Amino acid sequence: MNQVLLIDDDAELVGMFTEYLEQEGFRVGCAYDGETGAREATSGRYAIVVLDVMMPRLNGIETLRRIRACSHVPVLMLTGRGDDADRILGLELGADDYVTKPCTPRELTARVRAILRRTNAPRDEGGAITLAVGKLTMLPEQRRATWDGKLLELTSTEFNLLEILARNAGRTVSKNELSEQGLGRPLARFDRNIDVHLSSLRHKLGTLSDGRSCLQTVYRQGYQLIRE
Incomplete structure (x- = not known):
C-alpha cells in the first residue's frame, strides 16, 4: 500500500509534491482543507498522510485531532520554521514526524519512505515473534x-x-x-x-x-x- 494523502491549502505546493511522489512510484490523493482531509485520512485508503499545520478554518492541529480520534494512520506534519509550539503539540497529539517548510519534494519523499519503511518492515519468516x-x-x-x-x-x-x-x-x-x-x-x-x-x-x-x-x-x- 503506497497511497499518500496530501492535505494542504497551497494548491501549487500540493501539485509539486504530487508530481514528484508519483514519479517515485506513489499514488497520491489530495485535499485542500482540513474537513475534507480528515474524512479522507480516516477512509482506510491511505498508507500515510502529509498534513500542513497552517490552513484556514480547520487548521492542521484540529485536523490531526479528528484523525487520531478514529485512526492510527501515520501522519507527517508540515510545519513552519520556528513553529516549535505547533510542532510539539502535533507530536503530542499523535503525529509521527514533521518536516519544516520550506522543504524540497525530495526531502519530503525521503521522510515518507522512512516512516513507511518502519511501518511495513518485513518480519522474520520463522514464525510470529512475541x-x-x-x-x-x-x-x-x-x-x-x-x-x-x-x-x-x-x-x-x-x-x-x-x-x-x-x-x-x-x-x-x-x-x-x-x-x-x-x-x-x-x-x-x-x-x-x-x-x-x-x-x-x-x-x-x-x-x-x-x-x-x-x-x-x-x-x-x-x-x-x-x-x-
Missing part, C-alpha cells in the same frame, strides 16, 4: 501491543520506538539510536521529537509494582525499558 517485558507484550507482525492484557492504542512511531526499547529491555538506548531506527533519520540538533514521543508512551504504559514508570530517562544517555 516480545514480552514484564506486563508488556508486543506482536511486531501484527503491530499490536498490550499492557497487562489490555490493548495499547499506539501511533505507528510510538510502536516503532517501543519495539526498539523492548528488544533492548534493561539496556539504555540513545536518542540517536531511537531516531535512526524508529524514525529512519539521524537525530537533529535541538530535535525534541523523541522526547515528546517517549513522554506520550510513558503515559500510555503502566507502572511497575513500586509505582515507577517502566520507561525511564537515563540522564544525557537516552531511555531504558525496565525489566521487572
Whole structure:
C-alpha cells in the first residue's frame, strides 16, 4: 500500500509534491482543507498522510485531532520554521514526524519512505515473534501491543520506538539510536521529537509494582525499558 494523502491549502505546493511522489512510484490523493482531509485520512485508503499545520478554518492541529480520534494512520506534519509550539503539540497529539517548510519534494519523499519503511518492515519468516517485558507484550507482525492484557492504542512511531526499547529491555538506548531506527533519520540538533514521543508512551504504559514508570530517562544517555 503506497497511497499518500496530501492535505494542504497551497494548491501549487500540493501539485509539486504530487508530481514528484508519483514519479517515485506513489499514488497520491489530495485535499485542500482540513474537513475534507480528515474524512479522507480516516477512509482506510491511505498508507500515510502529509498534513500542513497552517490552513484556514480547520487548521492542521484540529485536523490531526479528528484523525487520531478514529485512526492510527501515520501522519507527517508540515510545519513552519520556528513553529516549535505547533510542532510539539502535533507530536503530542499523535503525529509521527514533521518536516519544516520550506522543504524540497525530495526531502519530503525521503521522510515518507522512512516512516513507511518502519511501518511495513518485513518480519522474520520463522514464525510470529512475541516480545514480552514484564506486563508488556508486543506482536511486531501484527503491530499490536498490550499492557497487562489490555490493548495499547499506539501511533505507528510510538510502536516503532517501543519495539526498539523492548528488544533492548534493561539496556539504555540513545536518542540517536531511537531516531535512526524508529524514525529512519539521524537525530537533529535541538530535535525534541523523541522526547515528546517517549513522554506520550510513558503515559500510555503502566507502572511497575513500586509505582515507577517502566520507561525511564537515563540522564544525557537516552531511555531504558525496565525489566521487572
